Amino acid sequence: MNTRLLGAVAALALLTTGPAGHAADYPTKDLQGTIMWGAGGATDVVARAITPIVEPLLGQKIVMVNRAGGGGAISTAFVAARPSDGYSLLFGAENPQLHKVLELSQIDYADFYPVNIMARGVAVIVANNDTPWTSFKDLAEDAAKRPGEIKMGSTGPGGLPHVVGSLLKTVIDFNVTSVPFDGEGPGITALLGGHVDFMPSGLSAAAEHIKAGRVKVLAVVNNEELASLPGVQPISTDFPGFSKYLPWGPFYGVFVKRDVPDAAKAKLVETFKQAASTASYVEMMEGRGNIMMNIAGDEADAFLKKWQSTTAWVLHEAGATKASPETFGIPKP
Amino acid sequence: MNQTRPRLPGERAFTLVLLAFSLFLLVQAFRISGFESVSSPGVFPMIAALVMVVSLAAALFRDRAAPPPSDGGPAAFFREVTPPVLLLTLALIVALMLTLEPAGFPFAAGGFLFAAILLLQRGRPVRAAIVAAVALTAIYVVFRLVFQVVLPEAEWL
Amino acid sequence: MEGSAASYFLMSWLDPSLLALTAAGALAGVYIGAIPGLSVTMAVSILISFTFSWEVNEALALMGGVFCGGVYGGSRTAILLNIPGAPSAIATALDGYPLAQRGEAGRAIGVSTVTSVIGGLMGVAALAIAAPAISDFALKFAPRDYLLLAIIGILLVGSLSGESLAKGVFAGALGVLIGMVGLDPMTAEGRFTFGQVSLLGGIPYVAAMIGFFGVAEALVQLRNLNVAPIKQKVDRIVPGWSVIRKYIPLSIRSSAIGVVIGALPGTGGDIAALMAYDNAKRTVKNPSRPFGQGAYEGLVAPESANNAAIGGAYIPMLTLGLPGDAVTAVIIGALFIHGLKPGPMLMIETPHLFWFTVGNLTLANLFTLVFGLTGIRVFAKMMECPRAILIPLIIVLSVVGTYAIQNSVIDVYWMLAFGVLGYFMKLYGYQVGPVILGVILGPLMDVSYRRAMLSVRDDPAMFAWELVANPLTLVLTLSIVLLLASQTPAWGAATARVRRWRRNGG
Numbered sequence: 001m002n003t004r005l006l007g008a009v010a011a012l013a014l015l016t017t018g019p020a021g022h023a024a025d026y027p028t029k030d031l032q033g034t035i036m037w038g039a040g041g042a043t044d045v046v047a048r049a050i051t052p053i054v055e056p057l058l059g060q061k062i063v064m065v066n067r068a069g070g071g072g073a074i075s076t077a078f079v080a081a082r083p084s085d086g087y088s089l090l091f092g093a094e095n096p097q098l099h100k101v102l103e104l105s106q107i108d109y110a111d112f113y114p115v116n117i118m119a120r121g122v123a124v125i126v127a128n129n130d131t132p133w134t135s136f137k138d139l140a141e142d143a144a145k146r147p148g149e150i151k152m153g154s155t156g157p158g159g160l161p162h163v164v165g166s167l168l169k170t171v172i173d174f175n176v177t178s179v180p181f182d183g184e185g186p187g188i189t190a191l192l193g194g195h196v197d198f199m200p201s202g203l204s205a206a207a208e209h210i211k212a213g214r215v216k217v218l219a220v221v222n223n224e225e226l227a228s229l230p231g232v233q234p235i236s237t238d239f240p241g242f243s244k245y246l247p248w249g250p251f252y253g254v255f256v257k258r259d260v261p262d263a264a265k266a267k268l269v270e271t272f273k274q275a276a277s278t279a280s281y282v283e284m285m286e287g288r289g290n291i292m293m294n295i296a297g298d299e300a301d302a303f304l305k306k307w308q309s310t311t312a313w314v315l316h317e318a319g320a321t322k323a324s325p326e327t328f329g330i331p332k333p
Numbered sequence: 334m335n336q337t338r339p340r341l342p343g344e345r346a347f348t349l350v351l352l353a354f355s356l357f358l359l360v361q362a363f364r365i366s367g368f369e370s371v372s373s374p375g376v377f378p379m380i381a382a383l384v385m386v387v388s389l390a391a392a393l394f395r396d397r398a399a400p401p402p403s404d405g406g407p408a409a410f411f412r413e414v415t416p417p418v419l420l421l422t423l424a425l426i427v428a429l430m431l432t433l434e435p436a437g438f439p440f441a442a443g444g445f446l447f448a449a450i451l452l453l454q455r456g457r458p459v460r461a462a463i464v465a466a467v468a469l470t471a472i473y474v475v476f477r478l479v480f481q482v483v484l485p486e487a488e489w490l
Numbered sequence: 491m492e493g494s495a496a497s498y499f500l501m502s503w504l505d506p507s508l509l510a511l512t513a514a515g516a517l518a519g520v521y522i523g524a525i526p527g528l529s530v531t532m533a534v535s536i537l538i539s540f541t542f543s544w545e546v547n548e549a550l551a552l553m554g555g556v557f558c559g560g561v562y563g564g565s566r567t568a569i570l571l572n573i574p575g576a577p578s579a580i581a582t583a584l585d586g587y588p589l590a591q592r593g594e595a596g597r598a599i600g601v602s603t604v605t606s607v608i609g610g611l612m613g614v615a616a617l618a619i620a621a622p623a624i625s626d627f628a629l630k631f632a633p634r635d636y637l638l639l640a641i642i643g644i645l646l647v648g649s650l651s652g653e654s655l656a657k658g659v660f661a662g663a664l665g666v667l668i669g670m671v672g673l674d675p676m677t678a679e680g681r682f683t684f685g686q687v688s689l690l691g692g693i694p695y696v697a698a699m700i701g702f703f704g705v706a707e708a709l710v711q712l713r714n715l716n717v718a719p720i721k722q723k724v725d726r727i728v729p730g731w732s733v734i735r736k737y738i739p740l741s742i743r744s745s746a747i748g749v750v751i752g753a754l755p756g757t758g759g760d761i762a763a764l765m766a767y768d769n770a771k772r773t774v775k776n777p778s779r780p781f782g783q784g785a786y787e788g789l790v791a792p793e794s795a796n797n798a799a800i801g802g803a804y805i806p807m808l809t810l811g812l813p814g815d816a817v818t819a820v821i822i823g824a825l826f827i828h829g830l831k832p833g834p835m836l837m838i839e840t841p842h843l844f845w846f847t848v849g850n851l852t853l854a855n856l857f858t859l860v861f862g863l864t865g866i867r868v869f870a871k872m873m874e875c876p877r878a879i880l881i882p883l884i885i886v887l888s889v890v891g892t893y894a895i896q897n898s899v900i901d902v903y904w905m906l907a908f909g910v911l912g913y914f915m916k917l918y919g920y921q922v923g924p925v926i927l928g929v930i931l932g933p934l935m936d937v938s939y940r941r942a943m944l945s946v947r948d949d950p951a952m953f954a955w956e957l958v959a960n961p962l963t964l965v966l967t968l969s970i971v972l973l974l975a976s977q978t979p980a981w982g983a984a985t986a987r988v989r990r991w992r993r994n995g996g
Binding site for chain 3: 188207284
Binding site: 385422484 | 525532653660674677877882893902903913944948950
């Protein structure tokens, strides 16, 4: 206990490790971590949970700064403008892969090297308890009967509800009114208060509310049932048209600029791989309903490309893009 | 609420500049989404810019009766509104801004503190240097060391 | 069950290390809050990584201390330098700084400390007694209700305008427009971005706050370089019981506002403080001095409300796992990292957490009282520092503070541009208070209005119907109508007649 107390005093007096020894190898000074989303969000938690594990392995501190805004475009622009020395990390989610087609930014993960994609999430469709539906099929039929009258919670262009909503529009005739909120948390809040009727959401944001019975889950946006949600139908059961787009979901990773020296990339890949395998981290991530990936380099690049091609074309077919994926050489899935 | 204060030099010009700027913003606000729908992103910016234009017009209208400044020439403006000490301090602030990234925080802020204190207290360089050094150290310790704020650091250091 | 609640409550009081962590947090919080640019949100984020390997109770004790101390600490610099250390202290500066200029900085800090702690304890009491009811109530607020709340707040422009209502309205609208800059959060459409990547994320309102309040005031003070600094009275700092008793009713009323606004997900201590200030200004009949010129009531109301909002913000967090403000959002992240699952099940799965938090926040408030009442003399004496030194220091502090928000030099440029604009505005009779009000409330009004409109599919008739169709919304709508009516001359005549009639008839 006393050591912990000393630690706290040290924290508040001096939150830094003393002068760093000048080792010959990377890294020789503090790293700077840029988080794509605000404090307390899903990306923030993923990033801040892994840094304390990475720091001792790297032997340097990572100073974390949230740089939210512009749907993630602020953070990518910032890190892309930093020197390519491997001291600037980007902790990001899936969003930049849509920035080109939404005309938010010309920078996406093609400009970055995936040090590690820690995990991906699964989307679910949740509804307010007062609604009459018991499955997604009910909702789809109701929506066909009363076009535009049902309110869907969303989080703005390129966000998960927007993509899932577009996916629904592509596969079935699905006309609902989308009301955008500042994030999944505020969206769920509005759902609980009955200000929207249903919402596609990441499982991590909805899991506890499902468990407590404060919202009901209509479907899992996946090909198979999830172990954590027994008895909830995968969306492809009633609507097989979905299966070619699945699995689909958000993901969280750490990136550096493409042209960072190989030695630094290798060191980072090795460290993050080890950190993302730590039992406590895995347990925390899975507890939030994420599926661990822990992939890097070429494997991660392939994943990023596939994700981009699927999602960008779905949005394009639903008429939700500003520019065709073709313009940017994003291949059709 | 009748305004009886005489106008200051440059007051009407300032209001006119603000009015021109507000009109520019109103046009910009209209360009966001025009009158596309009642819930489009441009609605509030247009309302705000319109309120700016109207309120400034109202302010101009009310002030028309206010007595004009006793001496409205440029000399009076520089004496009463932007005295030399203000202009010099602003010049130092601009220098601080421009040197912040190339020279790094310690040098830029240290230089600014020293020069500004020297200017404002008219001399006594030793005292200015000591105060600047102490303040700089305190700020550096609190921000950089305790709270891990990455302060601008020169790349050549 | 009762016995265990008490034992959880006392956990952080009896365990020496938890006690010390709470104290350390409160002490650090007071200074984090006082320094503009360092925010409680940022400090708690840093603490997440730092307390990663600790036990969750220890991490929470430290964070609770920082939270309570930090919200209080914002008042320090607001009173002494007219730079609110945190957005929640903006309303405090309106009367606090005039008090310091009258040489009553010490007393002002004393009163704001005591009423902050009263507010803080009221917030904790509300959390302890009525958490489930308040969180259910908070969920009832639809987008249209947030819009109406924001309108009630923005009406404060009327009383912050100073010599000219037109100029005040202009300042408020300017603030709203500053708040609109950047990508629209709902459609990702750029607004006033002029193709600049640096503008996509908007202009941080803390940068506007530091510029319009801090730098503008410093520039104005340049004109009084040779005026001797105000001598500060530091004899009676801790307010006597008679003084406190006088302010307790207002403090309680403001705390109630703070709890509700704090509990609403989407509004926090900054809005709570502004609304409480507004309420005080309308309801206190005989303030110690006119509001805006150093009324103690103008300190009591916002300081009670912003600290009560802490307890309020914990309410949806503990009962539903939903953040009540930015800080509780970060604490929720911290709970996840510590392997807990914030959500409606939190109180069932980790039963100790609720009463532990209540006990810990109570303790943190008491420590804030202790640390708040010590060292006031030194702070108040800071005001007597020659302007030739104070002004450059304020400017450097403003620059560092703005840079600290998100390590961006561009924000510093904005801050200084606002400072210069604010200088001219102050000189020519425009108040800067409404600008900040607009920056804070503008975005809330914008998104709430559009969400409400989208919910009725852009049908204005339906929108108008909804404003009266729901009891909660109706109450808010009627409040606005009353507030507006009370500002017209006819209202004054009518109330005077009623009063006369009562006196004569009764």
